[in-house]
Amino acid sequence: MNASANRWWESRLFMAAAVVLAVVPLLWPALPPLADLPGHIGRYHIASAIDASPELARHWQVEWALIGNLGVDLLVHALTPFLGVELGARIVVMAIPPLFVSGLVLVSIASGRRLSPAAAFAFPLAYSFPFQFGFVNFMLSAGLALHALALWIWLGSRNRIALRTGLFVPISWILWIAHSSGWGLFGLLAFATEAVRLRRTGCGWLAALFQAGLACLPLALPLIWMVSGTANGEPVEWGFKAKAGWFPSLLRERWKLYDVVCAIVLFSVLWMAIRDRRLRFEPVTGGAGLIAFVAFLAMPRLALGGSYVDMRLLAPAVALALVAIHVRPGNERFEHRLALAAVAFLALRTTTSTFAMAFAAMPQQQALEVTPHIPRGAAVLVLVNEPCSSQWVSRRLGHIAGVATARRDIFENSQWTLGGQQLLRHRHPQADPYTTDPAQLVYPAKCEYRTTDFATALREFDRGTFTHVWTIDFPARRRLARDVRLVWSNGVSALYAVERVPG
Structure with missing residues (x-):
């Protein structure tokens, strides 16, 4: 066989197959x-x-x-x-x-x-x-x-x-x-x-x-x-x-x-x-x-x-x-x-x-089962149980709430709003610092990088802005706080309503 005349990897068929395979x-x-x-x-x-x-x-x-x-x-x-x-x-x-x-x-x-x-x-x-x-x-x-x-x-x-x-x-x-x-x-x-x-x-x-x-x-x-x-x-x-x-x-x-x-x-x-x-x-x-x-x-x-x-x-x-x-x-x-x-x-x-x-698609689709239960136009505080960045694999749920935005026209706190990098701005400055990425990410205490503390966020988030809380990869509870009540969960996502408590 003349090997030099049979460079199959140079054929158009191989190149096309490699592109399609991608x-x-x-x-x-x-x-x-x-x-x-x-x-x-x-x-x-x-x-x-x-x-x-x-x-x-x-x-x-x-x-x-x-x-x-x-x-x-x-x-x-x-x-x-x-x-x-x-x-x-x-x-x-x-x-x-x-x-x-x-x-x-x-x-x-x-x-x-x-x-x-x-x-x-x-x-x-x-x-x-x-x-x-x-x-x-x-x-x-x-x-x-x-x-x-x-x-x-x-x-x-x-x-x-x-x-x-x-x-x-x-x-x-x-x-x-x-x-x-x-x-x-x-x-x-x-x-x-x-x-x-x-x-x-x-x-x-x-x-x-x-x-x-x-x-x-x-x-x-x-x-x-x-x-x-x-x-x-x-x-x-x-x-x-x-x-x-x-x-x-x-x-x-x-x-x-x-x-x-x-x-x-x-x-x-x-x-x-x-x-x-x-x-x-x-x-x-x-x-x-x-x-x-x-x-x-x-x-x-x-x-x-x-x-x-x-x-x-x-x-x-x-x-x-x-x-x-x-x-x-x-x-x-x-x-x-x-x-x-x-x-x-x-x-x-x-x-x-x-x-x-x-x-990787499976936990994302499970998390999104919550979307029909979110009222259209709601303002949702999202809290995601995020593994340390040193952990090799994650469930890729840190920004899953963006799909709920596309389906339910909601406000959620995992979007990017950096000037010169994105065109998007939010209209809820009173809800800072729980308005933009990475406020949705809750890392374990042992992690080298930490953003939001779960208990602090539940205590401090602006009740005048947010109508719901959506936790992802956290165990569901009947109540997260006196005024935050569970309305739906499936083991990955849990949706809570923020109740208006007098006084």
Whole structure:
């Protein structure tokens, strides 16, 4: 058999199958069971329905503005009149993993003229921890950034620089509107790949770096808007202990030992590519992965009102490094074995991710059984029994109340209202500090991070604002307080009515 003529992983059929396979884990759940997504669904509904809902207008206001965090919001807003907010959100979010995988395929082909035999190792990173967390705007922007990078590389390789500059002024704005971190990621990748291209043409490194910086200047126009925006003055915080923890959490999903071993497999493949003389890194894609990894190391945990800023960059960095791996000529048998190992890894992670998503959806659907019992337009104090952040798996209930907002037009205290990050504002300042995320999260006393104390919240919450209390993953009681009476429970959710007690 002529092995070099039978690189099946480079076939269009294999590439298409990999893209389609990326959606499989999300096919069964009624809603993608990502940690933050229910809260986003509540926000999508408010933005779409507030003009027609007196109940929503009584509780919320939407301050439309151009911000770098609107990717999924705008797509769902466009689909909601035809599909409803929940189905619209499901379709958009289901498209994100295939978008990420197809972006990796296109970048590998644009830079190396063919798909890496190790590429399938990278494809499960579409379900990396940022996606599990529900950072859907960032993951959408990261997927778009990979597609944009493929176009950037392709035009550069054909010396269509003027056309590329004209196209990427609007493209950079699209990426920024989807999510500013995805836009920033693309800027780094574009700079790295352009520097490598220029170096290949004979430029010295200093000249290549300088010219690459000039080529990327048109991509920086959104920075002017950011500097003049409302997110300035937010704290910046580095968490180096947390940064070290993102390495084993790369594929964090449900089963700790299994997820950590899978992360070790990916890092071992990269180490093998560094050490094994049969392997090499394609310079353009490898340079992109390297600069993304350096950015991961350099970026803070908190910046511009956003959290986990550094964590988001690790999966794209590793994915790009993996698709940059190629086998040197003369090692065709080894090349096929590497491709088979990569596909086996992809099949394994797809199977377990499918089960993990199904398991994660179950407590969410149980918790949502309370929604028909919540009066439309009610103001609900939500208290969620949240495990410590160091616990590997959670039941992903911290923002489940957002779906109740979409179904019952309620006010609840798990939404995000950071200036410059979201368009949403609440109309109940008198109810502070129990009005926005993370006021709904009740951590055990042993946790390193604590927000709301259960007993204190029940004693202090504003009875003039809240008409109901919804506890999640706490044992139901006949009364939580003298004026807080149980009206419904199912073992996961418990709904209480706030009674008006004279005197």
